[in-house]
Amino acid sequence: MRSRNLLISGCDPGLAVLAGRVADRWAGQRVCWVSASSAAALAILARGEAHVAGAHLFDEEAREFNVPFVRRALAGRPMVVVTFAHLEEGFAVAPGNPRRIRKAEDIARPGVRFVNREPGAGARRLLDRLLRMAKVPASAVKGYDRLLGGHLQVSQAVAMGAADVGVVARSAAVAHGLHFIPLSEERFDLVFPKEWSGDPRAARMVETLEGRAFRRELASLGGYDTRQSGHLVTELP
Template structure:
């Protein structure tokens, strides 16, 4: 009918979430695969009976799967990062510090070990008040569900373990892990773009971990540093260590190639400090200017023979079946502004640190020593 409002649906999202093919859903709902395809493409509006059967198979209410276009909720959000290129408009969302934050999902940002669910679509050609704000149309969810989210920025893959365990223990809790080095994580925390920052930065002047960096990054705010674990950091080398590398001094030998991390990464700071302590000028080390952006990328470069050594945690070297030359034990903490410690999603996330099952996973897969996991190690008040 002319002037009628288009009917939208979330059938495809619900079907994919349950791991069903179009054919499987069609068979269970008593319709043809073409009917399901037409509904998902917006080419066919189902009858009430068909809609009810589909909803029953998908374990959802009819109104959760079908809605009128102008009923789709919208929110105003701040973009946490520049959009990926090419920009897709797809974002995930979280409520941080009283405002919505949108995290672009494009390129590698759209993946962890699985596709990151899309929470909304940025409305093209619409602005929402300047300062990088955008209008976002929600996809297949509601505001109340999204407000149960907490966002962690950091570089350790163990943060992903923590996120999944917290979601498993607290149904409805949403935990997003954004990969960022320690400096980037603190910058995002200071800008109120995330709730939690993972940090492993050592002050070479004092030997103290994390406190001075948090104080500088978040002046005027009270921040709690909670211990996640202690891990060994060192050089990942080819199995059998054919170059016979024993420490930073050996990296200046002819024929030895390293791979480095970006500025602001704790691994890069460790390598630079180790070279200074060994009296090795950086210009004598081949590959020091070759930069990758994660512990996993460092290990991959060594594993495929493109580099002879790079700084990673011991657990990452083990995951790639590489040998490991230890350089130091590092304290990995998570920084959380005190103003957010009373938020229910943050409280639920922190509560999981006392779980024996999580600590075991942090030890086995994350490579952490967990005797002090969950302990408040410092309260930083700038």
């Protein structure tokens, strides 16, 4: 990874805004966003193939976002966790919601075609949690095993009529002109090695997160709460 580059892996479409804002403000600073599920992004970071990983994973036992997963994926390695934004996740459906989908039980109705995210995705974990709470077996959901690799891809499948519903960030539903049924607000964090804290690229990234221009643009996509963007969640271990 070249010294002027910043490579971020993660699934949220808002990462494109961060990439653009950093590149626009600092000449010669190239920011590359590689789409990956939250678990995959942490694994990429652990292998040293990215500078930063983005994640929104809820640990039901700890009742906490992301930090328990960072501890496990990067065990014993000093890490910094900062908030990117809080985001809304929910069902993306066709305009007008013709299938009248409101809650998890509804996607198991006959004739409803679902499209899922891969294991390790925050959206997949949210869906599985809601299905367990509703006592709906995954086998009852037509399309549970049909997997796509990102929020925008799932929204595109619904927009094209290839599926009736999928779980996405609100911004992805808005981008494709879909109706959105909110299910959860999740904290999307950025994770990077503590040893990298003194690197100018890290400082520029955090400064951008805290800036008004970034926050306005991100909020304009729909479904983002940016009041804690750039906030230090924790330093590990």
